Amino acid sequence: MEHSMWWIHKPRLVEGPGLHEAPASAPSLDVLAEALQVASGLLGRATQRSPPPEIVEVQHVLKRCLDLTKDMPRPLLREEALAAEHDKVTAFEARFHAFIVEVVQWVKQVPEGGMALLPAGWLCNSVSKEEEDADDCGHCVLLVLVRGKGESSETCDLAVVNTGDGLQYHPVVATGQAPHPSMPLRDSLVLSGCSRAGLCSSAFWYLIYRQLLFPCDSNGPRFLYGVVLPFANKKPLRVNNSSKSEKWTRPLPIPAGGDKSFALCVERALLLCFAAAGLSKDEASWWATVRSRVGLLETIEEALPTEASKTTPGELALVHVAASALCRAAAEHAQHFKSSRYPEPGAYEEVRRLADRVLQKVALLEESGGELQSAQPPPAALPLLQESATRFEHFERLVKEDVEKLKGEVDPPRILIPVLTSRLPVSIRTPLEAASCCRLTAQLLTLLINQQDQIAHAPASCFAVVAHLLTRLLPMPLPIDHPRKAELCFWSQDMVYETKADLMRHLYLIRAQTS
CATH class of the missing domain: 1.20.58 (Methane Monooxygenase Hydroxylase; Chain G, domain 1)
Known part of the structure; x- marks a missing residue:
């Protein structure tokens, strides 16, 4: 069972000082910022004990992502958007454009072999200031950008870490292990060979962050995965299966209870960043x-x-x-x-x-x-290893009885499918009806032949069905040199190619079954 980073739902015992109080117009972004805040604090604590240099590098990347998420402008409240005050809207658009410029500059400053961690996602609903428990119907993901080295310095790899809506676009494998070998595991989506010039384009990041800062019902994973991400490396999503994807990530279970705190998303993003930085x-x-x-x-x-x-x-x-x-x-x-x-x-x-x-x-x-009552369940009345708690004496008589001699041959009941020859028509007027009649005849012959061990008259019935088809239903063609063939011959009518193919196919099946 996959456990989320439960530490995101923390009481006062684990609260840290200086948590950023962001505006309430984007609860999903606020929750993601809180998850990044806790992860950054824990990773910063780990870097105080002489960790590998890769850990220090990822800690700086995570801190930069946290600052970017905090500084990201929040969408307008519902009342402000409906009022459409010109000055307020203009100021918000100016902040949005400044934020896009900041993101582009950060991407340009990524050194060779370096990486960047960026928030992304979508919001589908504007929040009202009168709502106590506001829900923006949004979802956040994390993007990991890794720049190549040497000759590959002008290309980047872009990984999408997601733990919720949109996972249907990610690679999937079966666990293959007990007790649920068919349970699906989802992997992070890694887009390899992305052009650095394309990722440094402000238009690319505008399309990504427009879904976060301009809530709309049409926002969602379909636009991000179906339109924006394929533009990054000019490839369909399904062909992105490079060796780096196997080196950096591993399939993990889908969170059964969801990931509303985005703690699992942050954890899996750190897992990918550590591997991309050089750790095994x-x-x-x-x-x-x-x-x-x-x-x-x-x-x-x-x-x-x-x-x-x-x-x-x-x-x-x-x-x-x-x-x-x-x-x-x-x-x-x-x-x-x-x-x-x-x-x-x-x-x-x-x-x-x-x-x-x-x-x-x-x-x-x-x-x-x-008087302090524990929230944990009381201990079991009996020790778990006590022998009397794991044995029931009254089943002894049944266990000693030998029942192997009672088994016999398995004789499952046979299922007889009725053969309704009465479904054959009385007459045929068009080539389409002729094709349908041949199809029905082939089906009846299949049922008769497959059940001939249970139907005594199956061979005779097959002969009767074929004879009825050829002598009573299908018209005989006129000679080729008949003077009125085009006018009187049934088979001289105009037929589409599909009808001809259907007729020939089922006539071939009838001949093969009765030959």
């Missing part, structure tokens, strides 16, 4: 899925109070979930990269000790809380 797949997976959760749990441990009166059951339940998700992420990483030498063997033991230490502190807070 196992290193990128460790830093994106496990190391980030380690940093979060360490932050929670530092924020845990010493008195139970300063906590709530909801906060303690969140700590339980955080520890459980960290252990699950580490276990899944170890299972997926069994033969990997990264991380060091002691890293998993450190994860276990951290989770145990935090859970012990939470248990002490719950015990000393007095």
Whole structure:
């Protein structure tokens, strides 16, 4: 089961200072900015311990993406858009154009072998200032732009990381593993060989961000994936299956509960950025899925109070979930990269000790809380490993009885499909009716031949059906030299090619079945 970065729904235990309060006209963008804020803080915490240079590079890219998302102008409120005040609309368009210029300059400044992380998506509904829980019916994705090196410096690779609406355009594979081998896994979409000049065009980014800053019912993944993205490398989406796609990404489950916090989107974007920066797949997976959760749990441990009166059951339940998700992420990483030498063997033991230490502190807070009720379910009444809880004595008699001798040959009931020869017409007036009659005759012959072991008169019925078709229904053609052939011959009528082909095909089938 895929777990999202639950840390995006955080109570006061894990709140960070200085969260940007953006305007409420684009809730989806605000949620994405919050997810980027938390991920940037956790990655910045990890860079304080001498990490690989690739981690530092991605941390700077993520910080730049966060600043860009915060500085992005928000769409006008519904009342402002309906009023269409000239000065306000003109100022908004000026901010929008300035933002496009900033994006283009950032893309131009990406060095050889460098990358950029940019927000994208669409909003379908304008928000009113009178709505308390506003919903812009929007969805956000993240774009990862990687510039080539050397001779490929004028080309770029553009990856689209999505965890919601629009995944139908992404590559899909089956998991192939128990317990759900047919469960679909979606991969990030990587557009290779994109022209750098095309990506430095303001028109390209105008089309992308127009859907985010000008809400409309027609906005959605169809325009982004069907119109804008194919323009980037002049190829249909389905032919984008390069070696870099396999090197940078791996198929992951579709979030069953959705990704309204866009935390999974940020996590998978970091996974792709780490791989594009030069880390191996196992290193990128460790830093994106496990190391980030380690940093979060360490932050929670530092924020845990010493008195139970300063906590709530909801906060303690969140700590339980955080520890459980960290252990699950580490276990899944170890299972997926069994033969990997990264991380060091002691890293998993450190994860276990951290989770145990935090859970012990939470248990002490719950015990000393007095009236504080835990949000966790009560422990099981019986130990899970107790033998009496896993055995039922009353089935012993049935188990000792030998039932192998009772089995016999399987004789499934036979299904007899009726052959309705009465469906044949009495007469034929047009070539189209003749073609339909031949088609019906071929179907009746197929049923009779396939069931001849159950229908005693099947051969005689086949002969009777064919004889009825040739002597009673289909007219005989006149000789070629008949003086009135064009006027009287049934087969001299004008027929379209499809009717002729249908007639010849089914006459051939009838001959093959009865020969």
